[in-house]
Amino acid sequence: xxxxxxxxxxxxxxxxxxxxxxxxxxxxxxxxxxxxxxxxxxxxxxxxxxxxxxxxxxxxxxxxxxxxxxxxxxxxxxxxxxxxxxxxxxxxxxxxxxxxxxxxxxxxxxxxxxxxxxxxxxxxxxxxxxxxxxxxxxxxxxxxxxxxxxxxxxxxxxxxxxxxxxxxxxxxxxxxxxxxxxxxxxxxxxxxxxxxxxxxxxxxxxxxxxxxxxxxxxxxxxxxxxxxxxxxxxxxxxxxxxxxxxxxxxxxxxxxxxxxxxxxxxxxxxxxxxxxxxxxxxxxxxxxxxxxxxxxxxxxxxxxxx
Amino acid sequence: xxxxxxxxxxxxxxxxxxxxxxxxxxxxxxxxxxxxxxxxxxxxxxxxxxxxxxxxxxxxxxxxxxxxxxxxxxxxxxxxxxxxxxxxxxxxxxxxxxxxxxxxxxxxxxxxxxxxxxxxxxxxxxxxxxxxxxxxxxxxxxxxxxxxxxxxxxxxxxxxxxxxxxxxxxxxxxxxxxxxxxxxxxxxxxxxxxxxxxxxxxxxxxxxxxxxxxxxxxxxxxxxxxxxxxxxxxxxxxxxxxxxxxxxxxxxxxxxxxxxxxxxxxxxxxxxxxxxxxxxxxxxxxxxxxxxxxx
Numbered sequence: 001x002x003x004x005x006x007x008x009x010x011x012x013x014x015x016x017x018x019x020x021x022x023x024x025x026x027x028x029x030x031x032x033x034x035x036x037x038x039x040x041x042x043x044x045x046x047x048x049x050x051x052x053x054x055x056x057x058x059x060x061x062x063x064x065x066x067x068x069x070x071x072x073x074x075x076x077x078x079x080x081x082x083x084x085x086x087x088x089x090x091x092x093x094x095x096x097x098x099x100x101x102x103x104x105x106x107x108x109x110x111x112x113x114x115x116x117x118x119x120x121x122x123x124x125x126x127x128x129x130x131x132x133x134x135x136x137x138x139x140x141x142x143x144x145x146x147x148x149x150x151x152x153x154x155x156x157x158x159x160x161x162x163x164x165x166x167x168x169x170x171x172x173x174x175x176x177x178x179x180x181x182x183x184x185x186x187x188x189x190x191x192x193x194x195x196x197x198x199x200x201x202x203x204x205x206x207x208x209x210x211x212x213x214x215x216x217x218x219x220x221x222x223x224x225x226x227x228x229x230x231x232x233x234x235x236x237x238x239x240x241x242x243x244x245x246x247x248x249x250x251x252x253x254x255x256x257x258x259x260x261x262x263x264x265x266x267x268x269x270x271x272x273x274x275x276x277x278x279x280x281x282x283x284x285x286x287x288x289x290x291x292x293x294x295x296x297x298x299x300x301x302x303x304x305x306x
Numbered sequence: 307x308x309x310x311x312x313x314x315x316x317x318x319x320x321x322x323x324x325x326x327x328x329x330x331x332x333x334x335x336x337x338x339x340x341x342x343x344x345x346x347x348x349x350x351x352x353x354x355x356x357x358x359x360x361x362x363x364x365x366x367x368x369x370x371x372x373x374x375x376x377x378x379x380x381x382x383x384x385x386x387x388x389x390x391x392x393x394x395x396x397x398x399x400x401x402x403x404x405x406x407x408x409x410x411x412x413x414x415x416x417x418x419x420x421x422x423x424x425x426x427x428x429x430x431x432x433x434x435x436x437x438x439x440x441x442x443x444x445x446x447x448x449x450x451x452x453x454x455x456x457x458x459x460x461x462x463x464x465x466x467x468x469x470x471x472x473x474x475x476x477x478x479x480x481x482x483x484x485x486x487x488x489x490x491x492x493x494x495x496x497x498x499x500x501x502x503x504x505x506x507x508x509x510x511x512x513x514x515x516x517x518x519x520x521x522x523x524x525x526x527x528x529x530x531x532x533x534x535x536x537x538x539x540x541x542x543x544x545x546x547x548x549x550x551x552x553x554x555x556x557x558x559x560x561x562x563x564x565x566x567x568x569x570x571x572x573x574x575x576x577x578x579x580x581x582x583x584x585x586x587x588x589x590x591x592x593x594x595x596x597x598x599x600x601x
Contacts, residue, residue, distance in 0.1 A: 146573030244445035
C-alpha cells in the first residue's frame with residue numbers, strides 16, 4: 001500500500017511538472033507582449049522595458065524557467081499582472097465559489113441520477129424507462145451554455161422567479177447548479193441502469209431471491225454494490241469535466257469563481273493567474289483520480305493495492 | 307461477411323434479425339444527417355451571409371416579421387438587423403467543416419501514432435502512451451481554451467486546437483487493435499514471406515483498425531461540434547466574419563429581454579444536430595460491431 005501510494009505520488013509530481021511546463025511554454029508563445037499590453041499604446045519604450053525587467057521577462061528563457069519552477073515549489077507565482085494581489089491569492093479567493101458550485105451540482109446529480117437509474121432498470125421498457133432514456137440523452141447532447149441561457153430566459157426573465165447572475169443566497173445557486181448537474185445526471189442514470197441490467201441474471205441475484213429477500217433488499221444489498229465501481233469511476237472522471245463545465249457555467253451566470261477568472265486571465269495574458277489556475281485544476285484532477293482508485297478497495301474487498 | 311450478403315442474391319431472412327434491425331436504424335438516422343450536410347453545403351449559397359452590411363432599421367425583428375424593404379425574416383434579425391436565417395445556415399456550414407476536418411485530422415494523427423505505438427512497442431509505445439495519459443489527465447475543454455488562446459481566433463485554428471485535444475482517443479483505439487492484430491497468424495505468415503514493415507502495417511494491420519476508428523469518429527463528431535460551439539461561445543473560436551452557432555448564442559446573451567430568438571434558435575439547431583449525430587454514432591457502432599451493442 002505504501003509503495004503503491006509512493007508510486008502514485010511520483011507520477012502525480014511528474015504530471016504536475018508536465019502541466020506547469022506546458023503552461024510555461026504556452027504563455028510565452030502567445031502573441032502579444034504582456035508588458036506592452038499592460039502599459040497600453042501611450043507608454044514609452046522605457047516604461048515597457050522597465051516593466052519587462054520587473055516581471056523578469058528580459059531574462060533568458062532558461063533562467064525564467066528555473067525561477068518559475070522554484071517559485072511553483074513555494075506556490076509563489078508572483079503578482080497578478082492585472083489584479084492588485086498575488087496570483088495564488090487571487091485564485092484561492094475564488095476557489096470556494098467554484099467548489100460550492102461544483103459540489104452542489106455533484107450532490108444534485110447523485111441525488112437525482114441514482115434513483116432515476118434504478119427506477120429505469122426496475123421498470124425496463126416502461127414509460128418511465130423511455131422518458132428517463134430520452135431525458136438523459138438530451139442531458140448529454142444539449143450544450144450546457146445554451147441550456148443556462150434558456151434557464152435565464154425562462155426562470156429569470158419570463159417568470160422572474162430566480163436571479164440570473166451573481167452569487168448570494170440559495171436562489172443564486174439554483175440555476176447554475178442545475179445547469180451544471182444535468183450532464184452528469186444523464187451519464188449517471190444510463191450507467192446505473194445498464195449496470196443493474198447486467199447483474200440481474202447473475203447467480204447471486206437468483207440466490208438472493210431464492211432465500212426469500214424482497215426486491216428492495218436484493219437491489220440495495222446485492223445488485224447496487226456491484227454497480228458502484230463503474231459509478232464511482234465515472235463520478236470521479238466527471239468531476240474533472242465538472243470543473244471544466246464550471247468555467248462555462250460561471251461565464252453564463254456571472255458566477256465569481258476560479259473558472260471565470262481563468263478564462264479572463266487567459267484572454268488578458270495574465271500569466272501568473274493562468275499558471276496558478278492550471279496548477280489547481282491539474283492538482284485537483286490528480287487528487288480526485290487517486291481518491292477514486294483508493295475507494296475501490298473499500299467498495300470491493302477483493303481489490304488490494306500493494 | 308455483411309457486405310457479401312448484401313450483394314449476393316440471398317433473401318433478407320438469411321440476415322440475422324439483429325443485423326437487419328441495426329441496418330434499418332443506421333439508414334433511419336443517416337437521413338437527418340444527410341439533410342444537415344445538404345443544408346450546410348447548399349444553404350449559404352441560397353441565402354448568402356453578408357458580414358458587413360448593417361440594417362439598423364430592421365434590428366431585433368422577431369421571427370416571421372415582414373421587413374420594410376420586402377423580404378420576410380423567418381427567424382428574426384439580430385441587434386444590427388442581420389437576418390438570422392443566413393447566420394444559422396452559415397453556422398451549420400462551420401459546424402460541419404470544423405467537425406469533419408477535426409475528426410479526419412485527429413483520426414489520421416491518432417491512427418499513425420496508435421499503430422506505431424502498438425506495432426513497435428517498446429520506448430516509442432511508452433512515450434506516446436505517457437503523453438496520452440498526461441493529456442487525458444487534463445479536461446479537454448480547458449486544454450482547448452489554452453491552445454485557442456495561444457493560436458488566436460479563426461476557423462483553421464479551431465480545427466487545429468480541437469485536433470490536438472482529440473487525437474488521444476483515436477490513438478488508444480488504433481493501438482489496442484494493432485496490439486491484437488499483430489499477434490494473428492496472417493501477420494506471422496506475411497512476415498515469413500518477407501513482407502517489409504511498411505507493407506505489413508499498411509496491408510495487414512491498418513485495415514483492422516479502420517472499423518473501430520470509424521465507430522470512434524462518429525461518436526467524436528458530435529463532441530467536436532459541441533466543443534467548437536463552446537469555444538466560440540467563450541470568444542475563443544471563430545470570428546464574427548464566420549458566425550458559428552456558439553458565437554451567435556453568445557451574441558444573443560446581451561439581448562435576452564429584447565430578442566430572445568437570437569440565442570434560442572441556433573442553440574436549438576445545435577442540440578438537434580448533436581442528438582442526431584449521437585444516435586447515428588450508436589447506430590454505426592451497433593451495425594459494425596454487433597457484439598458490443600447497447601441494450
